[in-house]
Amino acid sequence: MTQSDITEIFQARLNALMPDCDAHAAQRFARYHEMLEDWNTRVNLTADAQLDTALDRHYMDSLAPLRYKRLWPERARVIDVGSGAGFPGLPLAIVRPDLNVLLLDSLQKRLNFLDAVVTELGLTNVSTLHARAEDAAREPEWREKFDVATARAVASAPVLMELLLPFARVGGRALCYKGPLAEDEVLAGGRAALMLGGTALESLPTEVPAQPEWRHCVLVSEKRRPTPRAYPRKAGTPAREPLGGPGQS
Numbered sequence: 001m002t003q004s005d006i007t008e009i010f011q012a013r014l015n016a017l018m019p020d021c022d023a024h025a026a027q028r029f030a031r032y033h034e035m036l037e038d039w040n041t042r043v044n045l046t047a048d049a050q051l052d053t054a055l056d057r058h059y060m061d062s063l064a065p066l067r068y069k070r071l072w073p074e075r076a077r078v079i080d081v082g083s084g085a086g087f088p089g090l091p092l093a094i095v096r097p098d099l100n101v102l103l104l105d106s107l108q109k110r111l112n113f114l115d116a117v118v119t120e121l122g123l124t125n126v127s128t129l130h131a132r133a134e135d136a137a138r139e140p141e142w143r144e145k146f147d148v149a150t151a152r153a154v155a156s157a158p159v160l161m162e163l164l165l166p167f168a169r170v171g172g173r174a175l176c177y178k179g180p181l182a183e184d185e186v187l188a189g190g191r192a193a194l195m196l197g198g199t200a201l202e203s204l205p206t207e208v209p210a211q212p213e214w215r216h217c218v219l220v221s222e223k224r225r226p227t228p229r230a231y232p233r234k235a236g237t238p239a240r241e242p243l244g245g246p247g248q249s
Contacts, residue, residue: 006030006051013060014095016209018067021095028094028121029059035120036085039113045085056211061177062088062152063095064206065218071175074098076147079167081133081160082106086114087152088177093126102146104129104136134235137166144169144226152177157189157201157219158244162232165196168223174198177206180215192244193221196231 010033011026033051040049048054065088066072075098080089083103093101103114103126111128118126129136136142149164149172157176164174174193178185182203190200198221206216232238 001051003030003034006033009051009055010059013055013210017060017063018095022097025095029091031120032086032090032094032117033059035113035117039116040085043109043113045110045113046087056208058085058087059091060208060210061206061216062091064208064216065175065177065204066092066096067206068204068218071148071173071218071220072096072099073147075100077145078102078148078150079104079142079146081149081151081163081167082153083114083128084110084152086117088150090114090117090123090126093123094121097125099125101126102129102142103127104131104133106130106132132235133163133167134232134238137163137232142167144223147172148175149173150175150177155239156242157182157185158192158242159238160219161189161192161196161198161221162238162243165193165198165221165223166227166232168198170197170223170226172223174221174223176219178203178217178219182217182219186219188242188244189219190221190244192242195228195243197225197227198223 007026007030010029014021037049077100079102083089083105089101089103146167149167160176186201202220203217
């Protein structure tokens with residue numbers, strides 16, 4: 001399959017999801033995907049690097065929450081925590097060049113890939129950071145500096161709230177991409193968010209036009225007050241001892 005073929009496939013998907021998308025976005029996505037398939041043979045970036053699965057599962061799913069315009073203010077500062085192969089941060093940056101996106105990951109090999117894509121695509125609105133989220137969120141340069149802190153990480157909502165909300169400014173928000181089992185995490189995730197300065201979680205359905213049977217959503221907590229200095233706890237603790245259990249407040 002040629003790059004032109006891949007570009008046409010992306011263009012069709014983008015037309016269905018967001019018809020006002022920049023005319024060059026499909027070309028950028030095609031090149032991004034070529035690099036992903038190439039690098040994935042040497043670096044473990046994703047288990048779904050084939051176009052037929054990655055097209056909707058990664059690229060379009062990353063863009064689906066943009067339908068909620070209130071979540072993504074113009075010129076918002078966004079941090080993608082645990083960016084991995086760049087989802088959702090790179091797709092967001094491609095279609096929304098007004099966003100200022102920071103891709104955070106703890107593995108340098110993945111950041112090497114992300115840096116290569118950013119350079120190849122000429123994405124001047126993207127930067128990268130090599131750090132654990134628990135450590136970076138304690139640094140004054142990053143703590144409570146972002147309008148949106150987001151992740152598609154495979155972790156429960158309580159864990160993600162502790163990793164995301166410390167990055168969000170008061171008035172900003174934490175936003176977690178989730179699948180069909182998200183409702184099982186809303187209560188505990190909401191309790192954790194309240195402990196961290198956020199609101200209880202709001203679940204918003206997201207739709208990928210080519211996958212009408214999917215029941216994906218984003219869980220959103222609005223930041224109402226500064227996160228207590230005790231959070232996030234040291235690296236690894238949020239996953240081992242999640243906040244939001246019964247009796248925690």
